[in-house]
Amino acid sequence: MADYFEEMGWQPLADGEAPDSLLHFARLLMDFGMFDVLGEDKKLPPPAAKEAVKNLEEKKCSDADEKCTICLKEYTAGEIVKILPCKHDFHPACILPWLEKTNSCPVCRHELPTDDENYEQYRKEKIRAKQREAEIENLHNSMFS
Amino acid sequence: MANNIAAQRIQREFKEVIKSDEVAKCAIRVELVNDNYTELKGEIAGPPDTPYEGGNFVLEIKVPETYPFNPPKVRFITKIWHPNISSVTGAICLDILRDQWAAAMTLRTVLLSLQALMAAAEPDDPQDAVVAKQYKDDQEMFRLTAKHWTAKYAGGPGGNPDFEMKIRRLTDMGVEEDQARVALSSYNWDLERATEQLFS
Ligand SMILES: [Zn+2]
Ligand SMILES: [Zn+2]
Numbered sequence: 222m223a224d225y226f227e228e229m230g231w232q233p234l235a236d237g238e239a240p241d242s243l244l245h246f247a248r249l250l251m252d253f254g255m256f257d258v259l260g261e262d263k264k265l266p267p268p269a270a271k272e273a274v275k276n277l278e279e280k281k282c283s284d285a286d287e288k289c290t291i292c293l294k295e296y297t298a299g300e301i302v303k304i305l306p307c308k309h310d311f312h313p314a315c316i317l318p319w320l321e322k323t324n325s326c327p328v329c330r331h332e333l334p335t336d337d338e339n340y341e342q343y344r345k346e347k348i349r350a351k352q353r354e355a356e357i358e359n360l361h362n363s364m365f366s
Numbered sequence: 367m368a369n370n371i372a373a374q375r376i377q378r379e380f381k382e383v384i385k386s387d388e389v390a391k392c393a394i395r396v397e398l399v400n401d402n403y404t405e406l407k408g409e410i411a412g413p414p415d416t417p418y419e420g421g422n423f424v425l426e427i428k429v430p431e432t433y434p435f436n437p438p439k440v441r442f443i444t445k446i447w448h449p450n451i452s453s454v455t456g457a458i459c460l461d462i463l464r465d466q467w468a469a470a471m472t473l474r475t476v477l478l479s480l481q482a483l484m485a486a487a488e489p490d491d492p493q494d495a496v497v498a499k500q501y502k503d504d505q506e507m508f509r510l511t512a513k514h515w516t517a518k519y520a521g522g523p524g525g526n527p528d529f530e531m532k533i534r535r536l537t538d539m540g541v542e543e544d545q546a547r548v549a550l551s552s553y554n555w556d557l558e559r560a561t562e563q564l565f566s
Contacts, residue, residue: 264464293472327469
C-alpha cells in the first residue's frame with residue numbers, strides 16, 4: 222500500500238494533522254477554471270522562484286543576434302541578455318518584471334520552478350496524471366494491437 | 367506617458383502591423399486614437415465562408431500602462447452576433463485576453479486570434495449565453511441571424527426581408543430598432559414571443 226501512495230505522490234497524514242482542505246479547494250477551482258471568475262490575474266501561475274531567476278544563463282550579444290520579443294527592440298552588439306532554459310532570450314529589464322509576475326516563458330510558456338508550494342504540488346500532480354494517461358494508453362495499445 | 371515601455375512598444379508594433387501581409391490583404395488594421403498610444407482603434411474583416419464575410423468590424427483597444435506585461439483591453443464597437451462576444455456590450459471571451467496572455471504577444475496576434483474566433487466559435491465557453499444556445503441548437507438560425515447583424519451593423523452584403531419586416535412590426539409599436547433586433551434574434555425571430563418579452 223505504501224508504494225501506491227508514494228507513486229501517487231501522496232503523503233500519509235501525520236498524527237493529529239488535518240487534510241489541507243483549502244489546498245484541495247484551490248485545486249478544484251483551478252481544474253474548473255474558476256479563478257477567472259474570482260479576478261483577472263488570479264489564474265496566472267505564480268512568479269518564478271527567486272533562485273531560478275538568479276541562476277538564469279546570460280550571454281553577450283553579437284551583431285547577428287535578433288531582437289527581444291518583449292520590447293521588440295533589436296539587440297546591440299555587446300549587450301547582455303538573459304536566457305531561459307528553453308533558450309529564448311530577453312533584455313534583463315524586460316524579462317525580470319515578467320518573471321516576477323508569472324513563471325513561464327513569454328514566447329513558448331516553458332515553466333520555471335516557483336516558490337509556491339501549493340502550485341508546485343498541483344503541477345506535480347498534473348504531470349503524474351498525464352504520465353498515467355500515457356501509460357494506460359500504451360497498455361491499451363499493446364493489448365489491442 | 368509617451369516615453370514609457372508600453373508606448374514605445376506600441377510604436378514598434380504599429381510598424382509591424384502596418385508592414386504585415388494581412389494589412390495588404392485588408393484583413394486587419396490598427397489606428398491611433400490619441401497621441402500617447404493608450405487607445406487604439408482596430409479593424410477586422412469578417413473571415414470568408416462565415417456569416418461575417420464582407421463585414422468590417424471595429425474594435426476598441428485600450429493599452430494598460432503595464433503593457434505588454436498585461437493584455438490590452440479589447441471590445442467590439444461594431445455590434446456582432448457571436449457566442450463568445452456580448453451582443454449588448456461587445457465584451458469578448460478569449461483566453462489570450464485573460465490568463466493566456468504572454469508578453470511576447472502583440473496587437474497583430476490579438477487581431478488575428480479574434481479573426482480566428484469569428485471563424486470558429488467556442489460555444490462551450492460563451493460570453494453571450496443566448497447566442498451560444500442558438501448556435502448549439504439551431505446552426506442555420508444562428509447563421510442567418512449573424513449574417514443579418516453583419517449586413518445591418520458591419521456593412522455586409524444581403525438583407526433579409528423577412529427579418530426586416532418583423533423588426534418594422536415592432537418599431538411600429540414604438541420599440542427601438544436595436545432593441546427589437548436583439549429581442550427577435552434571441553427568440554429565433556418568433557415575433558409573438560419577442561413581443562411578449564418586450565412588453566412584459
Ligand atoms: Zn527587451
Ligand atoms: Zn521559451
